[in-house]
Amino acid sequence: MIAGDRIWAVVPVKRFSAAKARLASVLNTGERSELARIMFEDVLDPLEQCHDIFAGVLVITSDPEAAALVRRRGATVLSDMADHGINAAITRAVQYIQAHAGDGLMVVPSDIPQITRNAFVQAAAAIATAPTLAIAAAVDDGGTNLFACQPIGAVPPLFGPCSFDRHRRAAIQAEIAVQVLRLLELSLDIDRPENLLTFLTLESSTRTHEFLSRIDVVERIERCRDAANGALDRTIVRVSG
DSSP states (O other), X not given: OGGGXXXXXXXXXXXXXXXXXXXXXXXXXHHHHHHHHHHHHHHHHHHTTOTTTEEEEEEEESOHHHHHHHHHHTOEEEEOTTOOOHHHHHHXXXXXXXXXXXXXXXXXXXXXXXXXHHHHHHHHHHTSXXXXXXXXXXXXXXXXXXXXXXXTTSSOOOOSTTHHXXXXXXXXXXXXXXXXXXXXXXXXXXXXXXXXHHHHHTOOSSHHHHHHHHTTHHHHHHHHHHHHHHHHHHXXXXXXX
């Protein structure tokens, strides 16, 4: 492992059936569930290439399909049947890792399928000198698309909209060094239809890219836009009339 540190990767995973509700205008329920599963697999792929970085990969989830998938890949599953949200899940993961002599923590979202080993290498290097927090911002809502810290628990999980600034402020107040990870592959998560279009421009060799191309999601988004513009035009005509 890099610098001899015992860093654990933690991937919180929502139930696939409840994921990505904001994509309902272009994907039906089954497609959103399938997308969530496929994106998760695309995140697991580069994690499996990082045995030199991670002491272990821990997935915390209440989804039985996700848990079965993780076990087949040889990673560790922590059940989250209480399902109290991402921050509570990460807090449970921290407790597990501390009990297994972990030194560092790297929280990886399950909806950034474009991520590669390079991001994990850079994040691990950024927290090689403790105490340090390394974070990457989501460009859409100011959330946090990767969170790494050493020692574990140095900064509490504060995920949600604008969490990047909350994490950074918490680290500064605790006098912990902050390293900002500015990588294109860490800037995008997939929550809204426009995020799908941005993702497809990356032309990644992922299951997610193949799935979205196969169902022609670009055409669906364009039809939704045309319908929305048409409705707006009709509203303007009624008002002006």
